Amino acid sequence: MNLLSASASADYIFTIGAEHCGEGRARNALLDRVMAPNWRKKSSNALRRGSMPSRDLALVARDDSGTLVGTVRLWDVASSNGTPALLLGPLAVECTLKSSGIGSALMKAAISKAAELGHGAILLVGDAAYYERFGFSASLTKNLAMPGPYEQHRLLGLELQESALKNASGVLVPTGRKRASNQNRLSTRIVG
Numbered sequence: 158m159n160l161l162s163a164s165a166s167a168d169y170i171f172t173i174g175a176e177h178c179g180e181g182r183a184r185n186a187l188l189d190r191v192m193a194p195n196w197r198k199k200s201s202n203a204l205r206r207g208s209m210p211s212r213d214l215a216l217v218a219r220d221d222s223g224t225l226v227g228t229v230r231l232w233d234v235a236s237s238n239g240t241p242a243l244l245l246g247p248l249a250v251e252c253t254l255k256s257s258g259i260g261s262a263l264m265k266a267a268i269s270k271a272a273e274l275g276h277g278a279i280l281l282v283g284d285a286a287y288y289e290r291f292g293f294s295a296s297l298t299k300n301l302a303m304p305g306p307y308e309q310h311r312l313l314g315l316e317l318q319e320s321a322l323k324n325a326s327g328v329l330v331p332t333g334r335k336r337a338s339n340q341n342r343l344s345t346r347i348v349g
């Protein structure tokens with residue numbers, strides 16, 4: 158069973174678990190509802206495009222009927238001088254359910270799973286006012302850069318292992334497993 162945690166706020170019950178392969182459409186629909194319209198054009202997305210999330214690090218929140226109400230995914234990246242890390246995002250929660258603790262539960266589950274899997278550090282681009290509560294800080298990313306437009310004070314880091322980001326510097330590059338292209342999938346169907 159993939160259940161990572163179950164939580165209840167005063168009037169809302171949800172569970173956190175691994176995203177199933179059939180949930181991609183519901184996840185994308187949630188992101189389109191919740192995120193700013195230009196979210197696909199952000200620099201973080203350039204690091205995700207064409208890649209699969211890091212193994213076992215695509216998590217969702219579901220309500221008690223099984224409907225997907227939150228999502229977070231983490232991606233394998235490295236600094237240009239070779240320090241590996243995870244890039245977290247997007248994190249999103251259904252608009253009508255904000256401040257029910259779902260975002261925090263997803264963040265805690267993601268951090269705990271990443272540590273359990275032996276990853277050294279997590280990076281993200283987001284509001285420090287939200288992410289500092291989970292231990293993220295801009296002081297760890299001063300020598301790092303995104304491969305496109307972003308605000309440096311919003312590039313935040315969390316070390317899961319001591320000094321994991323100490324020597325990290327340069328522009329982030331994707332290092333994850335590549336997603337099969339539509340062309341490859343089509344060829345596989347025709348040939349196979």
Ligand SMILES: CC(C)(COP(=O)(O)OP(=O)(O)OC[C@H]1O[C@@H](n2cnc3c(N)ncnc32)[C@H](O)[C@@H]1OP(=O)(O)O)[C@@H](O)C(=O)NCCC(=O)NCCS
Nearest residue numbers: 191192248249250255256257258259260261283284286287
């Ligand atoms: C950010 C987001 C994931 C938080 O999810 P959530 O389930 O509402 O979060 P939680 O219930 O765990 O925490 C809510 C608290 O975080 C605060 N919070 C939410 N977004 C915040 C932000 N950007 N900056 C500062 N505080 C924020 C809320 O005010 C609330 O504070 P309170 O506990 O004092 O009432 C959700 O608001 C969302 O999907 N936003 C749109 C997408 C987005 O902005 N993603 C993050 C990119 S930076």
